[in-house]
Amino acid sequence: MRILVFNAGSSSLKFGVFDLSGQSLAGAQERLRGTLDRFSSEGCDLKLADMAKTRATPRDLAQATAYVPKLLAQAGLDGFDAIAHRIAHGGDRFDRATRLDPATLDQIRALTPLAPLHNPANLSGVEMAQTLWPDVAQWGVFDTAFHLSNPARATTYAVPQSWRDAGLRRYGFHGTSHKYVAHRAADALQTPLRALRLVSLHLGNGASACAIAGGQSVDSSMGLTPLEGLVMGTRSGDVDPGLFGFLHREMELSAPQVEDALYRDSGLKALAGVADMREVEARAAAGDAAAQLAINLYAYRARKYVGAYAAAMGGLDALVFTGGIGENSASMRRRICDGLEFLGLRLDDDRNATVALGHRAAPQIQAYGARVNVLVTQTAEQLMIAQEVASALRVARPAPARRLPVAVSARHVHLDRVAVDALFGAGYDLTPARPLRQKGHWSAEERVSLEGPKGRLEHVAILGPLRSHTQAEISRTDSFALGVDAPVRQSGDLSGAARIRLHGPAGTYDTNGLIVAARHIHMSSDDAQAWGLSDGDMVDVSLDGAARGLTFTHVLLRVSDKATTEMHIDTDEANAAGIRGAVEGEIMGDVQITQRHG
Ligand SMILES: Nc1ncnc2c1ncn2[C@@H]1O[C@H](COP(=O)(O)OP(=O)(O)O)[C@@H](O)[C@H]1O
Ligand SMILES: CC(=O)OP(=O)(O)O
Numbered sequence: 356m357r358i359l360v361f362n363a364g365s366s367s368l369k370f371g372v373f374d375l376s377g378q379s380l381a382g383a384q385e386r387l388r389g390t391l392d393r394f395s396s397e398g399c400d401l402k403l404a405d406m407a408k409t410r411a412t413p414r415d416l417a418q419a420t421a422y423v424p425k426l427l428a429q430a431g432l433d434g435f436d437a438i439a440h441r442i443a444h445g446g447d448r449f450d451r452a453t454r455l456d457p458a459t460l461d462q463i464r465a466l467t468p469l470a471p472l473h474n475p476a477n478l479s480g481v482e483m484a485q486t487l488w489p490d491v492a493q494w495g496v497f498d499t500a501f502h503l504s505n506p507a508r509a510t511t512y513a514v515p516q517s518w519r520d521a522g523l524r525r526y527g528f529h530g531t532s533h534k535y536v537a538h539r540a541a542d543a544l545q546t547p548l549r550a551l552r553l554v555s556l557h558l559g560n561g562a563s564a565c566a567i568a569g570g571q572s573v574d575s576s577m578g579l580t581p582l583e584g585l586v587m588g589t590r591s592g593d594v595d596p597g598l599f600g601f602l603h604r605e606m607e608l609s610a611p612q613v614e615d616a617l618y619r620d621s622g623l624k625a626l627a628g629v630a631d632m633r634e635v636e637a638r639a640a641a642g643d644a645a646a647q648l649a650i651n652l653y654a655y656r657a658r659k660y661v662g663a664y665a666a667a668m669g670g671l672d673a674l675v676f677t678g679g680i681g682e683n684s685a686s687m688r689r690r691i692c693d694g695l696e697f698l699g700l701r702l703d704d705d706r707n708a709t710v711a712l713g714h715r716a717a718p719q720i721q722a723y724g725a726r727v728n729v730l731v732t733q734t735a736e737q738l739m740i741a742q743e744v745a746s747a748l749r750v751a752r753p754a755p756a757r758r759l760p761v762a763v764s765a766r767h768v769h770l771d772r773v774a775v776d777a778l779f780g781a782g783y784d785l786t787p788a789r790p791l792r793q794k795g796h797w798s799a800e801e802r803v804s805l806e807g808p809k810g811r812l813e814h815v816a817i818l819g820p821l822r823s824h825t826q827a828e829i830s831r832t833d834s835f836a837l838g839v840d841a842p843v844r845q846s847g848d849l850s851g852a853a854r855i856r857l858h859g860p861a862g863t864y865d866t867n868g869l870i871v872a873a874r875h876i877h878m879s880s881d882d883a884q885a886w887g888l889s890d891g892d893m894v895d896v897s898l899d900g901a902a903r904g905l906t907f908t909h910v911l912l913r914v915s916d917k918a919t920t921e922m923h924i925d926t927d928e929a930n931a932a933g934i935r936g937a938v939e940g941e942i943m944g945d946v947q948i949t950q951r952h953g
């Protein structure tokens with residue numbers, strides 16, 4: 356399905372067109388990506404995909420929104436199944452992607468005073484899209500939704516009950532971004548999100564910190580409105596609420612005047628004279644003391660939130676930088692991290708300075724051996740918004756039960772020509788004895804022995820046909836019997852594989868090819884298509900029919916035209932699940948949203 360996404364921020368309009376075939380982000384095709392920003396009376400910058408920046412005519416966000424159809428026509432893109440809009444403030448009602456109809460739009464309009472820089476821009480995008488594509492469904496995805504899991508202690512202000520009854524509470528924003536980068540980080544760290552305590556720093560024109568424990572947002576630096584928290588381009592972030600009384604008495608400013616100044620004339624703009632961090636950094640480098648203070652203050656505030664959230668979660672496993680500043684300013688990342696060594700957080704200067712952010716890259720920049728991982732990744736709000744809407748649209752068409760056979764792989768080897776010659780004699784042909792489920796694969800009549808420093812494993816099966824590299828796959832328990840520490844690797848990935856000696860009737864063969872095979876699924880292209888899955892997806896598989904019922908997480912999907920659908924686990928995993936004989940597994944819930952392999 357094809358989805359057009361509008362993401363109106365406080366200083367930019369980002370848009371994208373995505374074709375989503377499966378359930379996972381891995382299967383999403385980006386057809387168009389664009390940003391219009393740096394608006395002035397002379398126009399704005401336009402950036403399309405990876406092309407160089409050009410100038411365009413729009414002078415503000417509204418004009419920018421009206422300009423997008425021209426770009427879509429130029430790219431020949433139409434036939435949208437839905438149009439998805441980022442909506443900054445969704446209050447406590449909108450906890451998921453929601454169809455925008457007159458009633459829901461009224462509710463969003465009512466929240467405008469709580470996000471005056473954002474909701475009007477978001478709504479003007481909706482109105483324009485309704486006019487241009489009257490027959491296409493409009494959907495909203497809300498910045499606030501991800502944070503609705505925050506506990507009451509994080510969402511409650513200590514203010515009179517009657518104010519709280521009127522709706523005064525903390526919400527948090529940038530949720531789509533925080534959620535996306537948390538998944539990217541978990542994926543890059545090869546650790547399930549549920550086992551991680553993360554702080555995500557989204558540092559764009561608007562900026563917020565988010566504490567994410569076990570995959571759930573547990574606190575966020577923005578509050579009732581996107582004013583609270585970090586220093587931003589034109590917003591103050593945290594201030595003493597006492598300033599309202601002070602400014603009223605001393606300067607005779609009204610509440611709307613104060614509020615307007617906190618939104619539009621504060622932050623970097625107030626401190627350094629410009630809102631754009633690139634310019635602030637340039638001025639600071641040229642010796643401008645005000646710009647230098649702005650940078651120090653910006654970093655100091657962010658650092659305090661990292662420390663506070665580490666305390667809130669009882670520890671920190673990873674810090675993730677994203678947003679225009681988080682992604683691009685190595686010096687700001689450095690300044691924020693300086694002084695956090697007591698948490699076990701140390702940066703590697705070279706890695707930090709040479710961050711290369713490609714498509715879905717999430718490079719790690721912590722010093723080797725540091726306890727806390729530090730990652731940088733591009734946010735992908737548009738993609739995430741498209742995905743959330745696509746999932747919501749699919750709810751109407753329930754997914755088929757995705758059940759598949761589970762096969763237990765006992766220890767075995769795959770041999771190359773050189774190994775067969777050494778073990779069985781030059782030019783020897785192995786004898787296929789038994790066909791395997793995967794077409795063209797067989798186990799051989801011949802066997803080999805494996806020898807490690809501590810022991811031997813006899814009668815180890817050989818699986819054919821021959822491969823380009825010799826590889827031996829054992830269980831963790833086997834590795835103790837052999838006395839070698841074999842790493843867990845996907846078949847074919849022999850990086851860091853352990854050394855092992857093979858014995859055959861004609862001789863021995865030593866190779867660096869010993870691994871514990873990572874669990875995986877072979878899947879036919881037809882099944883993948885029917886189940887909304889793509890090659891490289893990571894899925895959870897439940898073995899509920901097994902004696903000791905287990906759910907295996909992080910199972911890699913390998914899709915091919917030639918494959919027969921089947922999951923492979925090793926004997927340790929089978930024992931843990933109490934499997935004897937044939938069992939079936941079921942692919943659970945949502946596919947993890949990112950992919951780790953090709
Ligand atoms: N190379 C860079 N160095 C420092 N700051 C940068 C760099 N590139 C972009 N930025 C900053 O990122 C901010 C905009 O972030 P972005 O996430 O694009 O904004 P928005 O919140 O409007 O989506 C601006 O302050 C900009 O100066
Ligand atoms: C909520 C918010 O601050 O958004 P942005 O970063 O787009 O201004």
Ligand SMILES: [Mg+2]
Pocket residue numbers: 364559560561678
């Ligand atoms: Mg932003």
